Every structure is written in C-alpha cells, then in structure tokens.
Amino acid sequence: MKGKKPTRETNATLLRQAMIRRLPRRIAARGELRIAAVPSLLDHYQQMLLTIFGSVGRVFNEPEKAHLRGVLETWLKKGWEQSPYSRLTVFFETDRPPKTTLSYRVVLDVVTIGDEYEHWVKTRTPPLFGAHPDCKVMDLARSLGEPSTVRVLDVGAGTGRNTLPLAKAGFRTDAVEIAPALAKVLREDVEKAGVEVRVFEGDVLDPALGVPKEHYDVVFLAEVVASHFRDAAHLHRLFASVAEMLRPGGILLFSAFTTLDGYKPDAVARELAQVFWCPIFTRADFDHAATNTPLEKVREESTLEYERERLPKEHWPPTGWFEQWSTGGDLFDLPMGRAPMELRWFEYRKKKA
Numbered sequence: 341m342k343g344k345k346p347t348r349e350t351n352a353t354l355l356r357q358a359m360i361r362r363l364p365r366r367i368a369a370r371g372e373l374r375i376a377a378v379p380s381l382l383d384h385y386q387q388m389l390l391t392i393f394g395s396v397g398r399v400f401n402e403p404e405k406a407h408l409r410g411v412l413e414t415w416l417k418k419g420w421e422q423s424p425y426s427r428l429t430v431f432f433e434t435d436r437p438p439k440t441t442l443s444y445r446v447v448l449d450v451v452t453i454g455d456e457y458e459h460w461v462k463t464r465t466p467p468l469f470g471a472h473p474d475c476k477v478m479d480l481a482r483s484l485g486e487p488s489t490v491r492v493l494d495v496g497a498g499t500g501r502n503t504l505p506l507a508k509a510g511f512r513t514d515a516v517e518i519a520p521a522l523a524k525v526l527r528e529d530v531e532k533a534g535v536e537v538r539v540f541e542g543d544v545l546d547p548a549l550g551v552p553k554e555h556y557d558v559v560f561l562a563e564v565v566a567s568h569f570r571d572a573a574h575l576h577r578l579f580a581s582v583a584e585m586l587r588p589g590g591i592l593l594f595s596a597f598t599t600l601d602g603y604k605p606d607a608v609a610r611e612l613a614q615v616f617w618c619p620i621f622t623r624a625d626f627d628h629a630a631t632n633t634p635l636e637k638v639r640e641e642s643t644l645e646y647e648r649e650r651l652p653k654e655h656w657p658p659t660g661w662f663e664q665w666s667t668g669g670d671l672f673d674l675p676m677g678r679a680p681m682e683l684r685w686f687e688y689r690k691k692k693a
C-alpha cells in the first residue's frame with residue numbers, strides 16, 4: 341500500500357517562517373567584539389555572543405555552547421590574572437555557503453597601568469589629575485612641623501599634582517611613579533620648578549626600587565589605592581612595605597573606596613570596580629591589610645566632603661570627573677549619592693617601639 345502523500349502547506353505565516361529559516365544560507369557576517377577580561381561576567385559574555393551569532397542564523401547546539409564557554413573562561417582568567425585592564429577580542433565570521441556554521445577565535449590584549457597612562461599623556465589635555473593639590477595631603481604635612489624637617493613620599497605621584505606644591509613649600513619630598521610616561525612628565529616639571537625631588541620610577545612594592553627605609557614622616561597615596569589596588573592581599577603588601585619606609589610614629593595616608601553599611605560586594609562588583617578604576621574595599625579588608633604590621637588606624641573621613649569644604653569654591657570640583665567618580669558613579673549607573681560606596685581618606689600611624 342502506497343504511503344499517503346504529504347499535505348502541502350499553504351498557511352502564509354508558516355511558509356514565511358520556513359523561508360526565513362533558509363536565510364542563513366544566504367547571510368554572511370563578519371565582526372569583532374572587544375570585552376573587558378572580567379571572569380565573573382562569563383555567563384553574561386557567553387549569552388551576549390550566542391545572541392549575536394543567533395541573530396545571523398548561527399544557533400549553537402549544547403556541545404558548541406560548552407566549547408564557547410570553555411574558551412571564554414580560559415582567556416578571561418588569563419587576562420584577569422595579568423591586568424584588570426586586559427581585553428579580549430572575539431573575531432567571528434560565518435562559514436561559506438551552503439554551510440550555516442560560524443567560526444570564531446579569541447585574542448588576548450594585556451593592557452598595563454603604564455599603557456593606560458601613556459594613552460592619557462598622548463590624548464588628554466593637562467593637567468591630567470587637576471591643577472591643585474589635595475587639601476588633606478597639604479594639611480597633614482603642615483601638621484607635622486617645620487617643612488624643612490618633614491620628609492614626605494608621594495606614591496603614585498602622577499605628574500606632580502601633590503609633589504610639586506609640597507616641594508615648593510619646603511617639604512623634603514620624594515616621589516614614586518610606576519607609569520613611565522607620567523614619570524617622564526614629573527621629572528621634566530620638577531626640573532622646570534627648580535625644586536629637589538627624587539623620583540623613583542617603578543612599583544612601590546618592589547624591594548629593588550631603592551626607596552629608603554625608616555626615612556619618612558608621611559607616605560601618602562592620593563587616588564592610587566582608589567584606582568589601582570586589586571584586593572586585600574595587594575593592600576596588605578602595601579601596608580607591609582610602607583611600614584618599612586616610615587619612621588616610628590610616621591603616617592600612612594591614602595584614599596580608597598569603601599562600602600557603606602548594608603552592602604557586601606560580590607565578585608562582579610569587585611572585578612568591575614577594578615575595570616572602572618574604583619576598586620571596592622570593605623573595612624574587613626582594611627583590617628586584614630593591617631594584620632601583622634605596626635600600623636594602626638587613626639581616622640577616616642569622606643574625601644569628597646573634606647576637599648569640597650577646603651578647596652576654594654572657584655576651584656571646585658578639582659576635575660570634571662571627580663564628583664561622579666568619588667561617589668561611586670563610575671561603577672553604578674545611579675543618581676548622585678545613591679551608590680553603596682564612597683571615597684574616603686584613611687590615616688594609619690606606625691607604632692613607636
């Protein structure tokens with residue numbers, strides 16, 4: 341008995357859908373997607389790529405999805421371990437018809453702090469970090485005595501926003517700068533100003549840098565922990581290193597972002613905060629950083645409020661981006677003052693023997 345002939349489809353909607361399903365045979369696409377190497381966004385990135393690929397008719401099956409995930413996971417981890425500024429570029433292209441598949445590859449671009457600031461120097465109009473020193477830095481230095489007797493180390497000095505005013509005021513000032521492009525500008529400006537400042541180029545955590553031990557009355561990091569320190573372990577290394585540089589009774593001063601009561605940042609927040617140059621720390625992180633060091637906390641206060649109250653009104657804000665950044669607005673797309681983090685000054689003193 342012969343089989344029954346199939347019924348011919350005449351429904352216009354179903355026929356249209358059937359034709360659309362054939363379109364991938366005549367669709368060609370090529371592109372690239374550049375993403376921050378943030379491991380905690382693996383799910384988000386995988387779904388983003390699957391959506392992009394699916395939009396041109398390349399729908400992945402489960403094994404293909406698993407392979408894509410594995411590739412992304414590997415490269416995200418590699419990039420993140422080397423720098424929070426690393427990027428991945430996903431290059432993709434549809435295969436030649438009649439295939440309806442898609443090929444892709446992932447390339448890692450490791451971007452360092454030095455690379456970022458070299459770009460700043462080439463593309464931004466000076467002053468890069470504002471034209472005025474931090475009021476907190478100047479006030480603290482003045483409180484320690486006659487300038488000629490106070491030894492100061494500016495870590496992450498940039499182009500000298502704090503270094504030069506301190507040196508001009510008579511403080512015995514040294515500076516550390518990790519980014520070669522910024523260190524070059526700093527040396528040039530020190531020479532132009534005719535002041536004596538030793539500039540150490542490199543990482544303050546590197547023992548070979550040559551920064552003297554038990555030498556300084558104050559070591560400060562203005563907007564450095566707040567921009568580039570990655571986690572509590574990184575901060576602990578800073579505390580241990582600075583403790584060796586300070587004289588007994590000397591002070592470590594730094595600005596950093598801390599969480600507000602009731603907020604516990606997850607992995608996504610902690611990692612993205614580094615990408616957006618505003619790493620988040622909890623008070624438990626600060627306690628951990630000070631563990632087994634001779635540094636004890638003296639005080640903390642809002643950086644925004646301290647500087648706004650003391651900087652002349654005609655010079656406020658110090659930069660166009662300072663208010664949004666210092667209130668967490670670079671990480672959280674929320675109205676001003678709604679983000680669960682803020683920039684604060686932290687002051688620690690080295691115990692006397």
